[in-house]
Amino acid sequence: MNYNTKQRELILNCLMENSDKHLNAFEIMELLKVKKINVGQATIYRTLEKLIKENIIIKYITKDNSACYQYIADDNCVMHNHLICSECGELIHIKGKYLDRLSEHIQNEYGFLIDKFRTVFYGKCKSCGGQTK
Amino acid sequence: MNYNTKQRELILNCLMENSDKHLNAFEIMELLKVKKINVGQATIYRTLEKLIKENIIIKYITKDNSACYQYIADDNCVMHNHLICSECGELIHIKGKYLDRLSEHIQNEYGFLIDKFRTVFYGKCKSCGGQTK
DNA sequence: CTAAGTGCAAAATGTTTGCATACTT
DNA sequence: AAGTATGCAAACATTTTGCACTTAG
Numbered sequence: 547m548n549y550n551t552k553q554r555e556l557i558l559n560c561l562m563e564n565s566d567k568h569l570n571a572f573e574i575m576e577l578l579k580v581k582k583i584n585v586g587q588a589t590i591y592r593t594l595e596k597l598i599k600e601n602i603i604i605k606y607i608t609k610d611n612s613a614c615y616q617y618i619a620d621d622n623c624v625m626h627n628h629l630i631c632s633e634c635g636e637l638i639h640i641k642g643k644y645l646d647r648l649s650e651h652i653q654n655e656y657g658f659l660i661d662k663f664r665t666v667f668y669g670k671c672k673s674c675g676g677q678t679k
Numbered sequence: 680m681n682y683n684t685k686q687r688e689l690i691l692n693c694l695m696e697n698s699d700k701h702l703n704a705f706e707i708m709e710l711l712k713v714k715k716i717n718v719g720q721a722t723i724y725r726t727l728e729k730l731i732k733e734n735i736i737i738k739y740i741t742k743d744n745s746a747c748y749q750y751i752a753d754d755n756c757v758m759h760n761h762l763i764c765s766e767c768g769e770l771i772h773i774k775g776k777y778l779d780r781l782s783e784h785i786q787n788e789y790g791f792l793i794d795k796f797r798t799v800f801y802g803k804c805k806s807c808g809g810q811t812k
Numbered sequence: 813c814t815a816a817g818t819g820c821a822a823a824a825t826g827t828t829t830g831c832a833t834a835c836t837t
Numbered sequence: 838a839a840g841t842a843t844g845c846a847a848a849c850a851t852t853t854t855g856c857a858c859t860t861a862g
Contacts, residue, residue: 672790
């Protein structure tokens, strides 16, 4: 169903190499251009949509209203949630009992099942001042 | 600094009356038009931005990629987080010890301070099948 | 009276689509 | 060979901007 094309590989590699940052579609295109590779913008958008559906990357909106994409599917990322710093875009993978308990509680109390792929915690990371408040 | 204009009131009322749904800019404009009120689109966008900055509403992206706005600042909403159903858009306000413990843990462990206004839990509500999984 | 907000139309931005061609399986 | 992906350019949707005018404080 999904063909493994050169373009898909390139885009995915680009996102994997930058999994600590959030990139928008334009930036991905530029990064590929620097490497003398030209991938049409339609292909970028179409591929990103597919990667989202496969839960390999996430999409979200930054404070300045731009749509960004970020690679999340490392190791056993299935069980992870993600913290994203609104200031610098740093991505932190989290898991653990506190999170599990919260999920359980929400499920029991409200019948609400959290989607770990779509849910992202926004805030400020250590170096951007999170710890001081 | 923020003038209390007729247009601002109208937009805010519209969002308050629909606090259980998510509306996009166009829908807000249409809802006002139905009431024979014409508010320019530029005003809608400019006002929404201000309301977001004031933490009165939140903005987020739905599954079908449209930007939506929703009123959150009821009662003592300051301490709340929000669950949003990806299917029907239902908004649920949550708080409690599980959430507080998670926040604390994340702060201690990672130095990361969660922004409750920006962070939204996505998932499926009871009536959309959240409980059954 | 001054600062802030408004409406319109135009411009800019970001994303999607149609279609002929090329690539994967 | 069939199904899927690509690139281009055009179309589209959404959001932002400039400017003259109005309104709130």
